[in-house]
Amino acid sequence: MLEQMGGVSGLVYSTIPVLVFILVNSLFGLGPAIWSALGAAVAITVWRLVRREPLQPAISGFFGVAIAAFFAYRTGSAKGFFLFGIWASLVYGGVFAVSVLVRWPLVGVIWTFLNGHGMLWRTDRKAVRAYSVATLTWVLVFAARYVVQSWLYDEDQTGWLAFARIAMGYPLTAVALVVTVWAVRAAGHRQQDLEAAAEAREAEERAAEARLRAKYGGDQAPEGA
Structure with missing residues (x-):
């Protein structure tokens, strides 16, 4: 079951877009934070592809970040x-x-x-x-x-x-x-x-x-x- 979630590395990867979003939002504002979080999710997906790791958790994580970014954009709030x-x-x-x-x-x-x-x-x-x-x-x-x-x-x-x-x-x-x-x-x-x-x-x-x-x-x- 842990493997289906991406293993321990998957749990670590899932925190990176969140940390990037908060850091960039505090420095540059909401817009750059949204794009930075999406960029981090894409980078993680590419990294998993290069390392030939299971892509399903990375793809699910990307869509999760994309939906979260959409909500942030629609609400206009971090x-x-x-x-x-x-x-x-x-x-x-x-x-x-x-x-x-x-x-x-x-x-x-x-x-x-x-x-x-x-x-x-x-x-x-x-x-x-x-x-x-x-x-x-x-x-x-x-x-x-x-x-x-x-x-x-x-x-x-x-x-x-x-x-x-x-x-x-x-x-x-x-x-x-x-x-x-x-x-x-x-x-x-x-x-x-x-x-x-x-x-x-x-x-x-x-x-x-x-x-x-x-x-x-x-x-x-x-x-x-």
Whole structure:
């Protein structure tokens, strides 16, 4: 999952456009800050291409910076650069919370999608519970980011917004990832047990069918056998 986010380097790269935006805005104003942040995002994408690193996180990061720059341009304020991220946290938190309520915890769904392990875990309460705990951890992360950063936005604390964006990125993400790893391992063991039991049942059914065929000496057991 960390690899899908670009790894540790991806987390570092994601802070560069933010730092560039704040620095240039404080020295030269909003317009140059917007273009500088976009330039930094393009430079990161090119750098990843040259180093043959995964481009998907860099491209996603570029579009994120582009949307943030658009909000800053439309609002005419530097704090608008953080508006998209604030509302994104609210939306993500809501979606993750709903997924737990409908018993489709998104951590489990995403992990299954990334690894193709199947959805058999949904039939096991303990596996669902483990993925629900991990999903709720992400809900808390998104909620904390939304509450703190929206308050700073309302207070026009642009510098502190940048600090909160970075400070609430690495530490909270690390905590959520630790819980996610625990959930994946716990649910993975449960799924292995379920798959083994399912294979044993299938083997037993095939053996029973073979015994019936041998007993009646035909390709098909008598009706009702």
